[in-house]
Amino acid sequence: MEGKTIQLLVHNIGTLVTLQGTAGPRTGLDMSEVGIVEHGAVAISDGEIVAVGREEEVRDQVKGLEIETELDAGGRLVTPGLVDPHTHLVHGGSREHELALKSKGVSYLEILAAGGGILSTVRATRQATEDELYRKAKDSLDKMLLFGATTVEAKSGYGLTVEDELKQLRVTKRLNETHPVDLVSTFMGAHAVPVEYRDRPDDYVDLVIEEMLPAVRAQGLAEFCDVFCEHGVFTIAQSRRILQVAKAMGFGIKIHADEIEPMGGAELAGELGCISAEHLLAASDEGLRAMQRAGTVAVCLPATSFNLRASHARARRMIELGVPVALSTDYNPGSSPTESLQLVMTLACLNLHMTPEEVITAMTINAACAIGRADRIGSLEVGKQADLVIFNATNLAYLPYHFGINHVDAVVKSGKIVVHEGQLVKERFS
Ligand code: IZC
Ligand code: ZN
Numbered sequence: 001m002e003g004k005t006i007q008l009l010v011h012n013i014g015t016l017v018t019l020q021g022t023a024g025p026r027t028g029l030d031m032s033e034v035g036i037v038e039h040g041a042v043a044i045s046d047g048e049i050v051a052v053g054r055e056e057e058v059r060d061q062v063k064g065l066e067i068e069t070e071l072d073a074g075g076r077l078v079t080p081g082l083v084d085p086h087t088h089l090v091h092g093g094s095r096e097h098e099l100a101l102k103s104k105g106v107s108y109l110e111i112l113a114a115g116g117g118i119l120s121t122v123r124a125t126r127q128a129t130e131d132e133l134y135r136k137a138k139d140s141l142d143k144m145l146l147f148g149a150t151t152v153e154a155k156s157g158y159g160l161t162v163e164d165e166l167k168q169l170r171v172t173k174r175l176n177e178t179h180p181v182d183l184v185s186t187f188m189g190a191h192a193v194p195v196e197y198r199d200r201p202d203d204y205v206d207l208v209i210e211e212m213l214p215a216v217r218a219q220g221l222a223e224f225c226d227v228f229c230e231h232g233v234f235t236i237a238q239s240r241r242i243l244q245v246a247k248a249m250g251f252g253i254k255i256h257a258d259e260i261e262p263m264g265g266a267e268l269a270g271e272l273g274c275i276s277a278e279h280l281l282a283a284s285d286e287g288l289r290a291m292q293r294a295g296t297v298a299v300c301l302p303a304t305s306f307n308l309r310a311s312h313a314r315a316r317r318m319i320e321l322g323v324p325v326a327l328s329t330d331y332n333p334g335s336s337p338t339e340s341l342q343l344v345m346t347l348a349c350l351n352l353h354m355t356p357e358e359v360i361t362a363m364t365i366n367a368a369c370a371i372g373r374a375d376r377i378g379s380l381e382v383g384k385q386a387d388l389v390i391f392n393a394t395n396l397a398y399l400p401y402h403f404g405i406n407h408v409d410a411v412v413k414s415g416k417i418v419v420h421e422g423q424l425v426k427e428r429f430s
Pocket of ligand 2: 086088256278330
């Protein structure tokens with residue numbers, strides 16, 4: 001600590017949720033241990049946390065050091081920056097016309113089979129320029145930040161040609177370089193079978209394996225590979241082929257599994273050692289056990305269930321079986337057009353029967369594990385990146401309770417105040 005300058009001291013924190021303790025992913029009862037400190041403070045130097053805990057202790061540790069900025073949290077609630085581990089951030093167009101179809105009872109897979117759904121976003125994304133995709137995604141990323149997200153995963157999968165997939169991934173890279181929110185990039189060429197391949201889906205799988213994956217790898221445009229394993233989309237056998245090759249090439253692997261039909265996607269996630277499996281509404285106990293053995297994180301998406309008026313992931317069963325649970329918006333133009341992790345908090349409490357403590361664990365340390373970032377983010381501990389949120393609330397339960405509004409007062413990203421009094425601090429953006 002000697003000789004350091006304190007870039008920022010966040011003090012007068014009423015309730016400081018640190019998530020200190022088990023490194024994660026957290027399972028079972030550990031998901032309820034959120035490491036609360038009352039009358040807390042966080043000291044930051046060079047973008048990293050150098051002291052965190054009770055205010056007297058933190059002040060003692062930084063005694064004699066120059067403090068550049070002090071931020072008074074006003075006795076409110078502070079948590080680690082929220083981590084959104086599953087989004088389809090970059091895309092063209094929107095699908096509000098599907099709302100009327102949904103309210104009439106037309107299902108998600110019926111809309112897709114009729115050439116709508118994902119395929120209508122594919123048309124809009126192919127038509128859009130890189131700048132147009134960038135501006136639209138930036139607008140959503142600003143909203144995510146305003147709602148408290150400091151790291152966001154973003155998938156491709158609306159190009160479905162080599163060039164259009166690379167175009168989407170380049171937008172993610174450029175946003176990561178210019179926006180304060182950190183992005184983690186996932187290649188999802190196997191998101192739908194494009195119309196050109198409708199009658200020969202295995203040829204499309206070959207294209208993904210032989211051309212897309214090597215191009216994405218060579219250009220360093222994605223860290224993870226994901227597949228939409230679902231009836232009418234990609235089969236278990238096709239998903240296995242793609243993910244095995246991706247793994248051998250050095251990608252981390254993820255799978256949209258058992259969202260609508262129980263297909264054995266959770267079992268496959270365990271078999272292949274996926275870092276995470278997503279949705280899982282219809283996952284069997286056997287599948288969940290396979291995930292538990294492999295340490296695969298279950299990424300639950302209750303805003304999608306809400307919006308599709310579907311059933312809900314069995315989060316309580318997952319927690320009981322020792323599967324680590326994370327939560328995400330699943331932000332996308334079809335099944336979950338929302339950037340708000342705070343809405344997801346409410347839905348997770350009411351529909352997945354999770355407690356506010358489990359919910360914050362699922363949106364911080366466990367979400368960080370789902371994208372391979374738990375060494376840097378997801379908890380407020382010495383040596384980690386200084387990403388935190390000050391909420392206009394005094395306790396954790398207030399966030400899911402008072403729903404449909406934004407409680408964020410301030411966001412600190414890598415030690416810089418990027419949201420202040422609920423507004424973006426524009427000079428922090430390049
Ligand atoms: O655009 O509908 N579920 N993929 C799998 C999505 C939803 C995104 C979309
Ligand atoms: Zn998804």
